């Protein structure tokens with residue numbers, strides 16, 4: 060059970076926790092507990108209560124020093140800026156965008172300060188704010204203009220991204236993991252402390268959005284709920300790995316029970332995914348929310364994104380690839396794949412698979428956690444094969460089936476939210492152009508925000524999941 064892992068920084072063998080003040084290091088492989096008793100997950104910023112989500116609501120605003128970034132983001136959202144290629148964009152809307160962009164170009168290049176560089180919490184909010192500004196800037200441009208990101212955004216976002224070791228554009232961590240708050244203060248839990256976030260799935264909201272519409276918020280919160288509900292799967296995974304370490308008959312029974320529970324959790328993740336339909340309208344999502352996410356590789360006109368000033372700073376380099384945010388960057392789903400032994404490796408050696416490309420878009424410590432997990436010397440799938448236990452084999456297969464069914468549901472959602480609206484938008488555009496004559500087919504396959512040929516890609520990942528099931532003869 061291995062996954063492809065892109066190059067990681069030198070601390071891969073001994074990782075510093077960035078979400079806490081902890082400075083323990085752990086080896087890159089081994090059991091789920093560090094020799095000095097610290098759970099491995101703590102070191103990787105995987106919280107026992109919120110998993111890959113920030114353990115507490117992230118800071119909603121940067122300190123005064125960086126107020127200009129926050130103020131420009133407020134201005135963009137309050138002015139309800141519109142994408143430059145929106146059908147029927149009015150002159151007033153185009154001018155509002157141009158005036159906002161002119162202010163961005165005049166904004167000074169704010170330095171990061173040692174305090175920010177030492178604080179993951181500040182860096183994450185800075186990445187979030189700057190990447191929303193970046194996407195507002197790029198996507199409001201007139202469709203034929205070149206994409207030149209002004210220094211006031213390009214230099215700080217490149218520096219912040221370098222410090223966090225993630226790409227310099229909007230990622231899943233900006234829209235979901237580090238972009239949440241409670242709607243109301245959480246009630247008290249049984250122990251008198253605040254109730255577990257995983258019990259508060261209907262009590263969470265987004266902090267920052269492009270449109271402020273409920274459809275956009277529900278799109279982010281659907282993923283957030285899946286991350287929080289998935290925390291139980293992470294715990295079951297940990298318990299399974301500890302039992303595999305023991306490996307006797309009692310351990311096999313326990314693992315079987317843990318896998319049964321995990322299949323139930325994955326079934327619930329599927330329900331949470333399908334629930335996105337309750338408050339996120341597919342046409343609104345496709346036409347008004349999704350266009351903001353486009354990265355360089357899903358630009359309709361294949362424009363390059365030029366980050367102004369990058370050549371003037373020897374510490375910086377031009378980004379090599381820029382895919383927009385996708386829940387394909389959710390570490391939780393990758394972890395389930397790795398744990399169950401689903402193989403997403405690319406079959407062509409010089410072309411990394413989408414799944415392995417998406418690792419580079421995840422927070423560094425989550426990427427390292429995946430690397431740690433995939434280096435596990437006792438993978439579950441092999442354990443199940445060698446145990447030769449009928450019940451264990453059956454529960455393992457049922458858990459893999461649950462993940463495959465999650466992906467079946469995901470294909471339904473992608474069809475509903477992208478394929479259908481894309482057809483309708485193309486038909487409407489053609490009818491306007493051709494006075495209702497017969498339409499030609501799509502010239503190119505539909506692209507996901509992560510730049511994939513989405514229909515083929517999603518079918519492939521679904522089929523690869525099913526292929527992990529073990530036949531019993």
Ligand code: HEM
Pocket residue numbers: 278281282285286332335384385386387388389392393466469472473476477506507508509510511512513516517520521
């Ligand atoms: C309206 C909701 C959603 C839509 C329209 C959607 C659409 C897509 C598309 C088009 C892709 C192809 C990759 C790309 O180019 O971006 C993708 C990939 C992916 N999405 Fe979603 N998605 C949605 C919600 C979710 C949620 C809530 C999750 C779970 C956290 C999720 C998990 C994934 C994963 C893991 C992949 C990688 C491919 C795979 O593992 O099958 N998606 N999604």
